[in-house]
Amino acid sequence: MRAIALMFMLLPQWATAGAAVASRTLPAGTVISAEDVTLAPDQAGGIEDITQILGQQLRVMVYEGRRIDPSALTEPTLIGRNQLVTLTYEKAALRIETEGRALSAGKVGQIIRVLNSSSRVTVSGRVAPDGSVIVQNN
Known part of the structure; x- marks a missing residue:
C-alpha cells in the first residue's frame, strides 16, 4: 500500500489553469476590459481564458477577488433607453x-x-x- 501511495506522490501533478477574478469591485453593467480581470491560479472552475470575457457586460456586481461566473456575463447593451x-x-x-x-x-x-x-x-x-x-x- 505504501508503494502505491509513493508512486502517486512521484507522478507529475496536473497544473490547474485557474479562473478569471475581478481585480477591483465591478458594478453591474460594467463592460469587462483587460484591467478589470486577472487570472488566479488558486481558484478552480470558471473562465480560464480572459480573452473570452473581454468586451462582455456584467449582469450583477462582482467584488474584488471573486471569480467571474459565465452566467453573470451578457452581450453589451449598444443602445440605451431614451438615446x-x-x-x-x-x-x-x-x-x-x-x-x-x-x-x-x-x-x-x-x-x-x-x-x-x-x-x-x-x-x-x-x-x-x-x-x-x-x-x-x-
Missing part, C-alpha cells in the same frame, strides 16, 4: 435615414421600439452593429 439613434429603412436602391429616440435599451440583433422624431410614429427595428436601428418591412 437618440439613426433609423434606417432600405428597399432595393431606396435608403431613408432619420433620427429617432429609443424607447428601450437594446443589444445587437435585438428588436426595439423607436419613436420617429419627425413624424412622432413609433416603429420597431433591429439594432445594427453600428448602433443604428434598421426598420423592418411590414
